Amino acid sequence: MPDPVTGILLTPIIAAAILVALPGYRLGAALNMLASFAALVFALTLLWDRPPTTQYLLVDDLNIVFVLLNCFVGFTTSSFSASYIGHEIQIGKLSLTNIRFYHAMYQIMLFGMNLALLANNIGLMWVAVELATLTTVMMVGLYRTAEALEAAWKYFILGSVGIALALFGTILVYLAARPVVGEGIDAMIWTNLFHAAPDFDSSLLNIAFVFLLLGYGTKVGLAPLHAWLPDAHAEGPTPISAVLSGLLLNVALYALLRFKVLLAANPNAIAPGPLMIGMGLLSLIFAAFMLYRRRDIKRMFAYSSIEHMGIIVFAFGMAGPLGNFAGLLQMTMHSLTKSGIFFCVGHIAQVKGSQKIADMGGLTASHPVLGWGLVAGMAAIAGLPPFGVFSSEFLVVSSTFVREPVLALLLVFGLLVAFGALLLRVTSVAFGPVIGPVGRVHASYIPMFAHFSLVLMAGIWLPPPLVTWFQHVAALLG
Amino acid sequence: MTFMSPHGLAFDIAHMLAGLLVLVSFMMLYQLRLLALLHVLGLHAFVLALSVAWQAHIQDAPHLYITAGMALAFKAILIPWALRRMVFQMGLHREIETVGGIGITMLAGIALVALSLQVMLPVTANADPVAREDIALALSVVLIGLLIMVTRQNAISQVVGFMSLENGINLAATGARGMPLVVEITVAFSILIAFIVVGVFLFRIRERFDTIDISELDRVRGGQM
Numbered sequence: 001m002p003d004p005v006t007g008i009l010l011t012p013i014i015a016a017a018i019l020v021a022l023p024g025y026r027l028g029a030a031l032n033m034l035a036s037f038a039a040l041v042f043a044l045t046l047l048w049d050r051p052p053t054t055q056y057l058l059v060d061d062l063n064i065v066f067v068l069l070n071c072f073v074g075f076t077t078s079s080f081s082a083s084y085i086g087h088e089i090q091i092g093k094l095s096l097t098n099i100r101f102y103h104a105m106y107q108i109m110l111f112g113m114n115l116a117l118l119a120n121n122i123g124l125m126w127v128a129v130e131l132a133t134l135t136t137v138m139m140v141g142l143y144r145t146a147e148a149l150e151a152a153w154k155y156f157i158l159g160s161v162g163i164a165l166a167l168f169g170t171i172l173v174y175l176a177a178r179p180v181v182g183e184g185i186d187a188m189i190w191t192n193l194f195h196a197a198p199d200f201d202s203s204l205l206n207i208a209f210v211f212l213l214l215g216y217g218t219k220v221g222l223a224p225l226h227a228w229l230p231d232a233h234a235e236g237p238t239p240i241s242a243v244l245s246g247l248l249l250n251v252a253l254y255a256l257l258r259f260k261v262l263l264a265a266n267p268n269a270i271a272p273g274p275l276m277i278g279m280g281l282l283s284l285i286f287a288a289f290m291l292y293r294r295r296d297i298k299r300m301f302a303y304s305s306i307e308h309m310g311i312i313v314f315a316f317g318m319a320g321p322l323g324n325f326a327g328l329l330q331m332t333m334h335s336l337t338k339s340g341i342f343f344c345v346g347h348i349a350q351v352k353g354s355q356k357i358a359d360m361g362g363l364t365a366s367h368p369v370l371g372w373g374l375v376a377g378m379a380a381i382a383g384l385p386p387f388g389v390f391s392s393e394f395l396v397v398s399s400t401f402v403r404e405p406v407l408a409l410l411l412v413f414g415l416l417v418a419f420g421a422l423l424l425r426v427t428s429v430a431f432g433p434v435i436g437p438v439g440r441v442h443a444s445y446i447p448m449f450a451h452f453s454l455v456l457m458a459g460i461w462l463p464p465p466l467v468t469w470f471q472h473v474a475a476l477l478g
Numbered sequence: 479m480t481f482m483s484p485h486g487l488a489f490d491i492a493h494m495l496a497g498l499l500v501l502v503s504f505m506m507l508y509q510l511r512l513l514a515l516l517h518v519l520g521l522h523a524f525v526l527a528l529s530v531a532w533q534a535h536i537q538d539a540p541h542l543y544i545t546a547g548m549a550l551a552f553k554a555i556l557i558p559w560a561l562r563r564m565v566f567q568m569g570l571h572r573e574i575e576t577v578g579g580i581g582i583t584m585l586a587g588i589a590l591v592a593l594s595l596q597v598m599l600p601v602t603a604n605a606d607p608v609a610r611e612d613i614a615l616a617l618s619v620v621l622i623g624l625l626i627m628v629t630r631q632n633a634i635s636q637v638v639g640f641m642s643l644e645n646g647i648n649l650a651a652t653g654a655r656g657m658p659l660v661v662e663i664t665v666a667f668s669i670l671i672a673f674i675v676v677g678v679f680l681f682r683i684r685e686r687f688d689t690i691d692i693s694e695l696d697r698v699r700g701g702q703m
Contacts, residue, residue: 123658123659126663127659130666131666134673156677160674164643167663168617171651171654174657175654184656185659187657
């Protein structure tokens with residue numbers, strides 16, 4: 001058996017090579033699931049079999065959390081995707097060639113994201129994020145409609161600019177590191193940078209962080225750099241919306257966190273906190289208001305993702321053991337809940353033949369499982385107890401109240417505004433008179449309920465080993 | 479009396495080439511026709527190739543010649559040629575772009591150069607002198623590239639803006655002595671650009687979509703806000 005890191009990275013590459021040649025969507029979907037499952041198994045073995053750090057790859061307590069989440073949601077989404085794609089083929093929205101391409105891209109995307117998470121080299125990390133961006137751009141444009149192409153183009157241009165700025169920041173970090181660490185590959189290895197960070201030229205590091213925050217922040221979807229995000233979520237296939245929200249935003253956030261740790265280790269550098277707090281709050285409040293006027297359900301949940309990324313970046317900006325812990329928990333809960341919601345919304349949109357909120361109503365009466373699933377998901381994402389998002393948001397708010405009461409008030413304000421919008425929508429979509437087609441749905445409910453029950457479980461009882469793990473990671477993040 | 483700088487001719491030539499790149503960026507700002515803009519883009523990449531080749535020479539880093547060669551073949555010749563064909567196919571070669579006041583744009587460009595010098599020179603005081611001014615000039619090129627992307631309406635001009643931005647980043651990456659993975663990163667970037675160009679070509683993207691024309695906006699968004 002190969003070591004876990006090789007397994008995680010090699011499985012999707014091999015799978016993509018086979019998938020691109022495989023005829024028939026059933027076989028492709030099955031292999032896609034199998035490969036994602038294999039990657040998940042490899043990721044699980046990381047827990048006890050941790051390969052040594054190399055010049056290019058690194059496994060530490062921080063990225064294990066991200067890799068596990070990535071592989072888990074990657075697997076559940078692949079199983080949702082199997083039933084979703086089957087329906088799209090039936091109604092002729094996608095051709096078999098499209099599907100081959102789609103499955104191969106899906107695996108390459110997982111490879112790119114895992115490589116970005118496992119990279120110990122900031123240059124390699126950048127290349128991996130770019131790869132993941134490229135593959136998602138192509139999948140967003142999969143339907144080839146004017147709207148889908150607009151979304152893909154917008155995502156492409158904004159994403160490329162973001163990624164270019166991130167590279168400029170990476171070069172500046174190298175320039176700051178070179179006099180201390182020495183020329184060449186050593187000055188790009190994160191573990192070296194981390195140990196030498198206290199001696200870096202702090203002003204250079206400051207400027208670098210501004211570029212990295214703008215660059216990777218574009219990919220996190222922070223306001224005012226979020227313009228690509230709602231379009232990309234709304235116009236692409238729903239499985240891609242699920243991985244965009246659930247995973248890709250996290251990967252960009254992870255890159256940002258790595259650099260934040262460098263800055264925090266340097267005593268003379270600016271504190272990265274206030275910048276992150278500012279952008280986080282702005283994203284939260286802006287997205288909360290934007291939630292009200294959405295007419296497209298996927299677009300609405302895309303804004304909800306901006307809102308939650310705002311909360312998460314805010315929490316990491318507050319830092320400290322409690323802030324980081326809350327941020328990690330919030331991130332995990334958001335990934336699980338939001339991708340679960342997209343699984344549900346994907347099937348609803350297929351039944352109704354539309355993504356418009358006005359075209360759906362009374363779902364709990366016409367499709368009880370999907371309807372109540374959506375109610376559960378919306379309750380969870382709005383931060384109602386007993387779901388896990390409630391505990392993490394409660395932690396963010398309470399830890400902020402102790403230190404910065406004014407910020408906590410703004411935070412609560414944003415949360416309440418968003419809560420109102422979601423409440424308004426859930427009543428019209430899930431309850432009230434039945435609107436639109438009521439045909440049967442060929443859905444697999446397992447991924448959705450797997451996600452929601454995990455979120456519910458986390459809200460009721462967090463396993464102590466997980467808590468200690470997160471506490472440990474929170475301490476690492478400074 | 480000597481005209482040599484304290485760092486010798488090698489540094490002066492490096493700075494001259496980097497400065498030339500900024501100058502060519504300014505030339506882009508006042509091009510009214512798309513074809514003229516594409517010619518300047520070719521020139522931009524050519525200057526970049528010279529600059530990278532010079533860095534390869536003075537840093538004694540032969541792998542940078544690969545980057546220089548790619549800049550020359552791919553960005554100075556192939557891409558401008560492909561874009562030129564597209565401009566003819568889409569019938570855009572007679573059109574004059576509305577660039578919203580060349581004077582204002584040029585002033586904004588000057589302000590951006592001043593800004594990047596003001597920001598970068600103090601913070602790189604301890605870095606080595608070649609990298610120091612290269613980085614400052616590279617940032618100017620990056621910011622002017624952004625300015626081009628913001629002020630132009632046409633999708634092809636946006637690609638041109640992005641490519642000039644990317645040239646600026648290449649300048650920074652090659653100016654940072656001994657930076658690893660430069661070649662790999664420039665290859666990755668070239669793939670990105672190739673995808674953008676193919677995307678424009680395949681989908682006939684003529685305009686960038688957020689026009690100020692409200693009717694257009696309604697059609698594309700389909701009231702799906």
